Amino acid sequence: MESVLQYSPTTKDAPLAMVGSHRRLTARESRLILKRLKRRPLPSGILERHLAIEEAISGNPLVVGNKAALLIDGTAIYTAMSEAIQNAKDHINLETFIFSADETGRRFADLLAQKASEGVKVNLIYDSLGSFDTPPAFFEHLRQGGVDVLAFNPTDPVISILERPLTHRDHRKILVVDGAVAFTGGVNVSSVFAKSLSGLSPHDRKRLLWRDTDVQIEGPAVAEFQKLFLDTWKREQGPELPGGNYFPQLTQEGKELVRVIGSTKGQKNRATYMAYLSAITFASDSIHLTNAYFVPDRQTVRALTDAAKRGVDVKIILPSKSDWKLALYAGRFHYSQLLRSGVKLYERHSAVLHAKTAVIDGVWSSVGSTNMDLWSFLRNDEVNAVVLGPDFANQMEVMFERDLDDSEAISVEKWERRSLAERLKEIFSRSIGYWL
Numbered sequence: 001m002e003s004v005l006q007y008s009p010t011t012k013d014a015p016l017a018m019v020g021s022h023r024r025l026t027a028r029e030s031r032l033i034l035k036r037l038k039r040r041p042l043p044s045g046i047l048e049r050h051l052a053i054e055e056a057i058s059g060n061p062l063v064v065g066n067k068a069a070l071l072i073d074g075t076a077i078y079t080a081m082s083e084a085i086q087n088a089k090d091h092i093n094l095e096t097f098i099f100s101a102d103e104t105g106r107r108f109a110d111l112l113a114q115k116a117s118e119g120v121k122v123n124l125i126y127d128s129l130g131s132f133d134t135p136p137a138f139f140e141h142l143r144q145g146g147v148d149v150l151a152f153n154p155t156d157p158v159i160s161i162l163e164r165p166l167t168h169r170d171h172r173k174i175l176v177v178d179g180a181v182a183f184t185g186g187v188n189v190s191s192v193f194a195k196s197l198s199g200l201s202p203h204d205r206k207r208l209l210w211r212d213t214d215v216q217i218e219g220p221a222v223a224e225f226q227k228l229f230l231d232t233w234k235r236e237q238g239p240e241l242p243g244g245n246y247f248p249q250l251t252q253e254g255k256e257l258v259r260v261i262g263s264t265k266g267q268k269n270r271a272t273y274m275a276y277l278s279a280i281t282f283a284s285d286s287i288h289l290t291n292a293y294f295v296p297d298r299q300t301v302r303a304l305t306d307a308a309k310r311g312v313d314v315k316i317i318l319p320s321k322s323d324w325k326l327a328l329y330a331g332r333f334h335y336s337q338l339l340r341s342g343v344k345l346y347e348r349h350s351a352v353l354h355a356k357t358a359v360i361d362g363v364w365s366s367v368g369s370t371n372m373d374l375w376s377f378l379r380n381d382e383v384n385a386v387v388l389g390p391d392f393a394n395q396m397e398v399m400f401e402r403d404l405d406d407s408e409a410i411s412v413e414k415w416e417r418r419s420l421a422e423r424l425k426e427i428f429s430r431s432i433g434y435w436l
Contacts, residue, residue, distance in 0.1 A: 046284060047363045050388060051257075053282050057274045060259055066219030067254030068387050070367070070395045074193035077185070077214045078104065084177045084216075085111050091121040091244045093229045095174040097130035097369070098188035101138040108189050109138070113145030121244045122147045125232055127170040128154045130188070150238040152381075168265045170232065171380035173214075173369050174225050179248045182225040184260075184385050185214025185367050186292070186354050193354070211351035213290075213399070215367040215385050219253035224260035228383060231262075257388040261368070264381045272370045272384055273377040276358065277303055285361045286313040288400045292354045294318050294331035295373035295433050301334055308342035317403050320347035327373065330429035332422075339412045346407035356384075359396035364388060374434055 054062055071077045116122045128151040139149050152170035175183040187193045192210050226246055263271045280303045308314045322328040358366040368384025370376045
């Protein structure tokens with residue numbers, strides 16, 4: 001299957017979008033594309049090389065003319081999101097895995113209800129399993145406040161599990177305001193993300209805080225986030241959304257090339273997987289990954305080890321503590337192979353690492369909800385923003401170096417001295433890795 005380079009404007013006066021094939025990729029098609037790319041003479045320039053790779057595997061538009069702002073940790077993320085919501089004039093579309101009834105959740109709920117009372121159309125999608133601990137009365141209060149609320153894949157035992165498997169979850173984090181500004185990343189609506197590590201005293205830094213990353217995007221690419229939200233609303237049979245200027249005319253806001261990748265359950269929908277795998281496979285200089293739940297398949301491990309062996313600087317920051325211990329140990333199962341190949345591994349301290357980011361060759365960046373595990377790649381609805389260009393990548397590199405300063409390098413010698421108990425935990429966790 002060959003992709004054909006096409007150009008199509010998203011609006012009358014908006015910058016043009018580069019669009020490849022819109023068919024979903026099967027596993028076999030994914031392998032064939034990678035093989036063809038290896039045979040094809042790619043451009044010598046790093047940015048041009050990644051543009052060519054994106055075009056070859058793209059199932060989503062690559063849109064020019066965007067502004068991308070990196071948001072680090074909950075304080076900055078929630079402040080920017082709250083400001084955008086407060087300034088909403090037409091509509092607010094929020095999609096999240098967890099919407100807690102804690103202090104942060106109540107604050108956002110009050111803000112959404114306030115905007116609804118002002119005549120702003122407010123639509124909320126939450127995952128019913130991710131928000132399982134949130135009382136139904138909390139969402140009913142939002143409905144009474146004028147917010148249209150939709151539960152993704154309700155965990156109602158009356159519903160046939162065969163028709164709606166509990167393993168299919170909406171792990172996306174999307175906020176679109178007035179069709180003009182969008183947010184995505186790893187942050188849910190929960191107080192665990194609300195405090196930032198920056199500016200804390202040494203005593204406070206010992207508390208179990210969460211480290212996460214989002215991106216705020218303005219420009220033509222916002223329409224791609226909007227399409228994902230509205231598609232989910234329709235698939236989940238939400239009520240018809242009356243009114244609302246969901247696709248306003250968008251003009252150029254910056255210089256960034258952005259590809260919005262949305263994936264959903266199924267072997268044939270491998271968009272996020274292929275985005276990561278192709279960028280890693282054809283990296284020529286550096287691969288800097290930060291990921292909260294790292295349970296890679298054999299092909300990903302091979303791509304990382306092959307990159308290190310050909311001289312690429314491969315560094316991966318992983319959690320030292322986690323809310324999901326099985327995933328932590330399943331990821332550690334691969335440490336020995338990765339380290340022996342030359343991959344440099346680090347474990348983040350002083351926080352629960354929840355970020356899912358990558359910066360490759362100083363030009364290819366990704367911020368989103370996708371973990372490097374099969375749950376994200378095969379079962380969840382996920383979303384990532386891929387930004388192509390050196391300016392945003394430089395910000396990502398600065399953030400990566402800051403995280404390295406709070407991380408411990410894992411050496412081969414030290415790792416091989418770990419206890420038998422730790423090794424057994426890794427073996428057991430890896431044996432059920434398909435479900436982590």
